[in-house]
Amino acid sequence: MIDNNSQRIRLEGVSKTWGNVPAVDQASFEVMRGEFVILLGPSGCGKSTTLRMIAGLERVSSGRIHIGERDVTTLPPGDRGISMVFQSYALFPHLSVADNIVFGLRSRKVPKPERRERLDKVARLVGLETYLDRKPAQLSGGQRQRVALARAIISEHPICLMDEPLSNLDARLRGEMRREIKALQKRLGMTVIYVTHDQVEAMSMGDRVILMQDGRLVQDGTPGDLYNRPATAFAASFIGSPAMNLVPLVDSRDGAIIDGELRCAIAPHEAAGCQLGIRPEDIHVQSATAPGVPAEVLDEEYLGADTIVRLRVGAQELRARLPGVTSLGSQTACRLQWIPAAAHFFATEDGRRVDLQGYDFAAACGRDLQQNEARTSTAHYGTNPPGVNP
């Protein structure tokens, strides 16, 4: 029914200002046909505004929006071929489930027999067959969510926008609906732009995640990219639970060290003044006699599958995630290790990622200062992990 291009959404330098306050600043991205794209960010970052501009519910201050070959920047919402699921579901409280679902078809003057046929199909798809006569007030949160979904699906618009559709559900239902929405999207080949502040939803559902902060795009990539190569310190701190550790690095004789921990250089001199980012799950806690960054255990938090350990390194605090029950007991001194690839570096001023490689200090650190001295002289631009060099 629709050629491939008609489902492609393209934003070119789209901005929105409220008075003088910019809500969205020069957002440009493209969403391909059948893609599930997540707009992720903390509240107030402009993700909902971006979505509402795509829907046509919010006027664009500058920039263009294209859907397929059409420039839809000034088109009214109804002419854009878009359906939307609202956070509050936006169900009509006085209409039955069936009437809610076919509301749009009636607006578009779809003949009655076809309406009924499509209603039957969609109701089966979302499992609402037995609830069609009820009013929204007689449904549970999850069922209302399904009605909202059904209303979006029945329109057969190729593009569906979702504005935090799961935030009003309890945790268990949310997990279920996540899978269901994803499965529906795949099955129907819909193009979905999905707004959320929940990183779990973003990571588990998105083919691509666009992270926003203060109205700007921070990173646009696959969930794996976001996790493995965060583009900024903000991206690093936003994804992952607990968040990535971010600690300032200062210069020392041997290289950059964690502020306050003089004994172990962990990165080349260039990294000094940057922030070190290290994921809690990448930190290995070793005994005090092992090589690595000397640390002190502050406390432990047992979470079932794993344990979060709070550690002091120099003047800084780090959190490590250890599998299972990891009781370090009364032993407070320990050493931390991580592989060089796990260390991320971010510029302090703008938080941008700095491409450096950390030392592989696990082998040598804190043992022999002579060795360290010899080693630092060979370190160049972090391309060569000096720790393993003889």
Next chain:
Amino acid sequence: MVIQTSDRRLQVYGALLLLPAAVLLGTFAYLPTVATLINSLFLPGFRGAPPEFVGLENYALLIEDRTFWKVARNNLLYALGTIPTAIALALGMALFVNGRLPGRGLVRMAYFTPTVLPMIAAANIWMFFYAPQIGLFNTLLGTLGITGPNWLGDPSVALTSVIVMTVWKEAGFFMIFYLAALQSIPPELEEAADLEGTSRWSFFWRVTFPLLMPTTLFVLINALINAVRVVDHLFILTKGGPNNATNLLLYYVYENAFSFFDRTYAATITVVILLVLAVVATIKFRVLDPRTHYQ
């Protein structure tokens, strides 16, 4: 046994909680109603003689009273003239001031002003509008070269004039209720409808209007009661004249009781008014309530 006593104590407790309201209602609403009902079965005693019990004679008299029927007809026309117009106008104004427009607060206040004015004051203003020679309307019409009618003096125009004034007075009041109801409708509903290309007109009839039904019902009942209850303006504008052309039921009751000193006849009319109001209100609730969606 123990359960029974505690149950009874609870009942007494509940009854005591209801007592203050019950006493007030009884003294000022139900007792007068019953007294009126009883009064309507008597003829007034003259020169100190006790009232004479006559059964339904007053009611028989009422049925033959041509003035009563004329007044009743006036009141029906008055209700039909004021209620739908005032409600439609109120809804229109509410929709208008609920939208985005500059100086919205000012417009809202302007619409509400007539409601704040006492009926007597409003009637005095309109007296000036309607005055045959020097009145605002006729002066305006005069500049166009049209000789305006005698708005309040001509029996064929007078009732309409009174109706227009009442609509002006009431619409602002009802607008406030509609405005409150409109603001409780979540804006996403309109957005969801917009995305489906629903026209404004269609959205109004399929969503807004049904969601406003509880308010409409409330306003409808109030407007009906007002149509019978509020007659202050008649004292200023027409005193029911000319030739009872603008006389309304309650004003007729007043005339009977305090001008003609026929208080039992006044009581009879009152009973009839009460009955009619009760019947109409019941019908309205029966017909409209099941179709009304309450949130």
